[in-house]
Amino acid sequence: xxxxxxxxxxxxxxxxxxxxxxxxxxxxxxxxxxxxxxxxxxxxxxxxxxxxxxxxxxxxxxxxxxxxxxxxxxxxxxxxxxxxxxxxxxxxxxxxxxxxxxxxxxxxxxxxxxxxxxxxxxxxxxxxxxxxxxxxxxxxxxxxxxxxxxxxxxxxxxxxxxxxxxxxxxxxxxxxxxxxxxxxxxxxxxxxxxxxxxxxxxxxxxxxxxxxxxxxxxxxxxxxxxxxxxxxxxxxxxxxxxxxxxxxxxxxxxxxxxxxxxxxxxxxxxxxxxxxxxxxxxxxxx
Amino acid sequence: xxxxxxxxxxxxxxxxxxxxxxxxxxxxxxxxxxxxxxxxxxxxxxxxxxxxxxxxxxxxxxxxxxxxxxxxxxxxxxxxxxxxxxxxxxxxxxxxxxxxxxxxxxxxxxxxxxxxxxxxxxxxxxxxxxxxxxxxxxxxxxxxxxxxxxxxxxxxxxxxxxxxxxxxxxxxxxxxxxxxxxxxxxxxxxxxxxxxxxxxxxxxxxxxxxxxxxxxxxxxxxxxxxxxxxxxxxxxxxxxxxxxxxxxxxxxxxxxxxxxxxxxxxxxxxxxxxxxxxxxxxxxxx
Numbered sequence: 001x002x003x004x005x006x007x008x009x010x011x012x013x014x015x016x017x018x019x020x021x022x023x024x025x026x027x028x029x030x031x032x033x034x035x036x037x038x039x040x041x042x043x044x045x046x047x048x049x050x051x052x053x054x055x056x057x058x059x060x061x062x063x064x065x066x067x068x069x070x071x072x073x074x075x076x077x078x079x080x081x082x083x084x085x086x087x088x089x090x091x092x093x094x095x096x097x098x099x100x101x102x103x104x105x106x107x108x109x110x111x112x113x114x115x116x117x118x119x120x121x122x123x124x125x126x127x128x129x130x131x132x133x134x135x136x137x138x139x140x141x142x143x144x145x146x147x148x149x150x151x152x153x154x155x156x157x158x159x160x161x162x163x164x165x166x167x168x169x170x171x172x173x174x175x176x177x178x179x180x181x182x183x184x185x186x187x188x189x190x191x192x193x194x195x196x197x198x199x200x201x202x203x204x205x206x207x208x209x210x211x212x213x214x215x216x217x218x219x220x221x222x223x224x225x226x227x228x229x230x231x232x233x234x235x236x237x238x239x240x241x242x243x244x245x246x247x248x249x250x251x252x253x254x255x256x257x258x259x260x261x262x263x264x265x266x267x268x269x270x271x272x273x274x275x276x277x278x279x280x281x282x283x284x285x286x
Numbered sequence: 287x288x289x290x291x292x293x294x295x296x297x298x299x300x301x302x303x304x305x306x307x308x309x310x311x312x313x314x315x316x317x318x319x320x321x322x323x324x325x326x327x328x329x330x331x332x333x334x335x336x337x338x339x340x341x342x343x344x345x346x347x348x349x350x351x352x353x354x355x356x357x358x359x360x361x362x363x364x365x366x367x368x369x370x371x372x373x374x375x376x377x378x379x380x381x382x383x384x385x386x387x388x389x390x391x392x393x394x395x396x397x398x399x400x401x402x403x404x405x406x407x408x409x410x411x412x413x414x415x416x417x418x419x420x421x422x423x424x425x426x427x428x429x430x431x432x433x434x435x436x437x438x439x440x441x442x443x444x445x446x447x448x449x450x451x452x453x454x455x456x457x458x459x460x461x462x463x464x465x466x467x468x469x470x471x472x473x474x475x476x477x478x479x480x481x482x483x484x485x486x487x488x489x490x491x492x493x494x495x496x497x498x499x500x501x502x503x504x505x506x507x508x509x510x511x512x513x514x515x516x517x518x519x520x521x522x523x524x525x526x527x528x529x530x531x532x533x534x535x536x537x538x539x540x541x542x543x544x545x546x547x548x549x550x551x552x553x554x555x556x557x558x559x560x561x562x563x564x565x566x567x568x569x570x571x572x
Contacts, residue, residue: 100386101463103470106477107393164462172458176450177387184389191392195481197512202488226483 001084002037010040010078014070016048016063029150040078044070060158072118084127086152090135093185094165098157109189134182202227203234215279221256229253232279236272239281243267255279287370288323296326296364300356302334302349315436326364330356346444358404370413372438376421379471380451384443395475420468485516492517500566507542515539518565522558525567529553541565 001009011034015027027043034041046066048059055062071083087110096109114126130138142149157165173181206223208231210216215235220228232252236244251264255274263273269284287295297320301313313329320327332352334345341348357369373396382395400412416424428435443451459467492509494517496502501521506514518538522530537550541560548560555570 098463100474101459101465101467101470103465103473106474161462169455169458169462172455173387176447176455177384179387179389181387184387187389188386188392192478192481194512194515195478195485197510198488198516199481199484201510201513202484202491205488205491224483224487226480227487229480230484 002039010042010074010080011037012042012044012071012074012083014044014046014067016046016066018048018059018063026150026152029148042074042077044073046070058158068116068118071124072120072122075118075122075124076120081123082125082127084129086130087128088130088133088135088138089186090166090182092131092189093170093182094157094162096185096189097165097169097181098161107185107189107192109186109193111193132186199230203231206231209235210278212278212280217256217274217277217279220279225253228256235279235281236266241266241268241281252279288325296328296360296366297323298328298330298357298360298369300330300332300353302352303331304334304345304349312436312438315434328360328363330359332356344444354402354404357410358406358408361404361408361410362406367409368411368413370415372416373414374416374419374421374424375472376452376468378417378475379456379468380443380448382471382475383451383455383467384447393471393475393478395472395479397479418472488513489517489520495521496564498564498566500564503542503560503563503565506565511539514542521565521567522552527552527554527567538565 011030013027013030015023017023027045031041031043048063048066051057051062051066052059055065057065075081075083092109096107099106099108110128110131111126112128112131114128116124116126118124139149170181177184206219206227208215208219208223215231220231223231229249233244233249236248236252248264248267252272254260255262255264255272256279258274262275263271263282265271266281271282272279273282297316299313299316301309303309313331317327317329334349334352337343337348337352338345341351343351361367361369378395382393385392385394396414396417397412398414398417400414402410402412404410425435456467463470492505492513494501494505494509501517506517509517515535519530519535522534522538534550534553538558540546541548541550541558542565544560549557549568550559551557552567557568558565559568
C-alpha cells in the first residue's frame with residue numbers, strides 16, 4: 001500500500017495470545033515493519049481464552065469479537081473509518097466451502113467491502129482488496145521483492161477445519177475434477193453475491209410493503225411463489241426473527257390464503273398475523 | 287407408482303451395451319418386473335461406443351443423447367409426454383458438487399421437472415420425483431418391502447468422477463464438517479434454483495426489451511449494474527451466443543456508455559451493436 005502511494009496509514013495488530021511465543025513474535029514483527037515504513041502502529045492484546053470463558057462462545061466467535069472491538073477502538077483513536085484486511089482468494093474459497101457445508105448460507109463468502117456498526121454506533125468499512133489474489137501469488141511477490149512475512153493464523157474458520165479443507169478437501173477436489181477448486185469457488189461466490197443483490201432489487205421493485213412497513217397482501221398474492229417466499233423471508237429477517245427454517249416459511253406462505261388460520265407463531269415469541277389485507281409481526285404483549 | 291395408483295404406465299429401458307452381461311441382465315430384470323406388474327415394457331438397445339466414434343463426443347454426452355432419442359421414440363409410440371426418472375438426492379448432491387467444481391454453472395443441479403423438446407418439436411416433460419429422497423431411504427424401503435432391485439450405472443457424470451465424489455469427496459467433507467454434505471448440497475441447489483427463477487422474474491419486470499426484442503438503452507442505463515449485467519447475459523444467451531465469459535460481458539457493459547466504441551465482436555461471428563438508443567445483435571452478413 002505504501003508503494004501504491006498510500007501515506008496516512010495506521011498498522012493495527014491484535015495479539016490474540018493463543019500461540020504463546022509465536023504470538024509475541026508476530027507482534028514484534030509487525031511493530032518493526034511499521035517502524036521501518038515510518039507508519040503509526042497500534043498493538044493490542046487480548047486473552048481470547050478468558051473471553052471464551054466469559055462469553056461462552058466458540059474460539060472463532062470470541063476472537064472475531066475481540067478483533068472487531070480492537071478495530072473500533074483504533075478507528076476512534078485515529079479518526080479512521082476504513083480498515084484494510086489481508087484475506088486472499090484461498091481464504092475465500094475455504095470460507096465458501098465451509099458455508100456451503102454448514103448448509104445455511106448458500107455460497108456466501110467474505111465481502112470485498114463490508115459495513116460494520118460498532119457498539120457506539122460508529123460505521124466502519126472493512127476492505128479486503130486481496131480477495132481475488134491467490135496465496136501463491138502473494139508469496140511469489142513477497143519472495144521476488146525479498147520481503148519477509150509471517151503467517152497470520154487468525155481466521156473466521158475453526159483452525160482444524162481450515163487446515164483440513166486446505167490440505168485435504170481442496171487438493172482431493174482438484175484431483176477429482178482436474179480443475180482448480182479455489183478459482184471455481186471464488187467465482188461461484190461472486191455469482192451468488194450478484195444473485196443476492198438482484199434479489200434485493202427485485203424485492204424493492206415488487207413494492208410489497210405498505211407505508212407502515214407491513215406486507216401488502218394483494219400485492220404479495222400477485223407475485224410468483226418464489227418472490228412471495230423471498231418477500232416473507234426478508235420481512236421476517238428485518239423484523240429480527242432468528243431461526244427462519246423451511247417449515248416456518250411454508251406456514252407463513254399459507255397465511256396468504258384467507259381460508260387458512262390468520263396467525264403463525266414465531267420462534268422467540270410473537271406471531272406473524274394476517275389482518276385487513278396485511279401480514280405483520282405482532283409482539284406477544286399485544 | 288403402481289402402489290400409489292398409477293395405471294397407465296409404460297416401462298422404458300435403454301440398454302447402453304456398455305457393461306456386457308451386466309447390461310443384458312439389467313434389461314431382463316426390467317422386462318420381468320414390468321410383466322409381473324402387468325405394464326407395457328419397451329427395451330431399446332444402442333451401441334454407445336459406436337455413437338461416440340460417430341459423434342466424437344464424451345461417453346456421457348453420447349449416452350445422454352441416446353437416452354433422450356429413445357425416450358422421444360417411446361413417447362411418440364405410446365402417445366405420452368411425461369417421463370419419470372429415478373435420480374435421487376445422492377445423485378443430485380454429486381451433480382451439484384460436480385457443476386460447482388467445473389465452475390460455470392454455480393450450484394446447478396438436476397431439476398425435479400424439466401421440459402425437453404425433441405428433434406421433431408415434440409415437448410416432453412421429465413419428472414424426477416425422488417430427487418429429495420436419499421439413496422439409503424430407497425434401499426431401506428426396497429428391503430423392508432422385500433423387493434429386488436438393480437443399480438443403474440447410467441448417469442450424467444463420468445463414472446470415475448462420480449465414484450470418487452461418492453466414495454472419497456463426500457465422506458471426507460462429512461468428516462471435516464461433521465454434517466451431511468448431501469443434505470447441504472441438495473438444499474443449496476434448491477436455493478440457487480429459486481434465485482435463478484427470481485432473476486427471470488426481475489428481468490421480465492425490468493422490461494428491458496423494445497417491441498423488436500432489442501435491448502432498450504435508456505431503460506438499461508437506469509438499472510443497477512447487477513441487473514444490467516443479467517439483462518445483457520440473458521440477451522446474448524437467447525441470441526444463441528455460445529461462450530459468454532467475464533471479459534465479453536465487461537465489454538458489452540461498456541457499450542451502455544455512448545462515449546465508447548459502438549460495437550463488440552462476438553465469438554462465432556457477428557457483433558453486439560449500439561445504435562439509435564438500442565443494443566442488438568448484428569450478424570456478419572449485414
